[in-house]
Amino acid sequence: MIDLADRAFDPHALVSRFVRTAQGAGAIATFIGLVRKDGAQHVEALYLDCFPGFTEQEIDRTIQRTIRKFELIDAMVVHRVGMVSVGEPVVIVATAAEHRRAAFAACDFLMDYLKSEAPLWKKQIGRDGEQWIEPTSQDYEDRARWR
């Protein structure tokens, strides 16, 4: 399941619903990403741009591939779009599997995908102005681990 949320979401409510619906799971891993202040940059917010329809299509395709690759029971990605303030959740990933290693690995795999290969664009807004952010070399290395 993929959802692009244009308003703040409650990660706890999303995890509770996911746990209820992941029938047969023995392990559920979750990752919640927050907008961090990033000291030197004085970040106040992020702006996330997307390509409506295409972004969901591409992320869903990767979710389905992740489910097959790690033999998951289910997986969920909820990602904010629009303005997101410091401290707010920007993404939640949840993966359900029979055993914990598959759930952990799949959650990590999906986050590495979202950082550099999902059709989203991230602008950092701070005291000193605005700047579009491209993936770091670390983001690309993280993604390459799975190839």
Add this chain to the structure above:
Amino acid sequence: MVTVLFFGPLADLMGRERTVALASDRETAGMILRRLEDENELFQSMLAKTRVKIAVNNQIVSAACVISDGDDVAILPPFSGG
């Protein structure tokens, strides 16, 4: 007519979409991109610094993809989520 869509930093410069007429029935996505670069130096300098992907009607294609009247051509700068 073809709708060209821009995202992220490219949308800040070009707006979300532009409608362009096909120059010929053999025009490719790459040729349309080059025409837009010729019209706008800032766009040209942005594309010189970054590698974009192209999607036609919601499918990633190569620059050699031949465009038809009514197609949506999306210019996608490097992705950055999470």
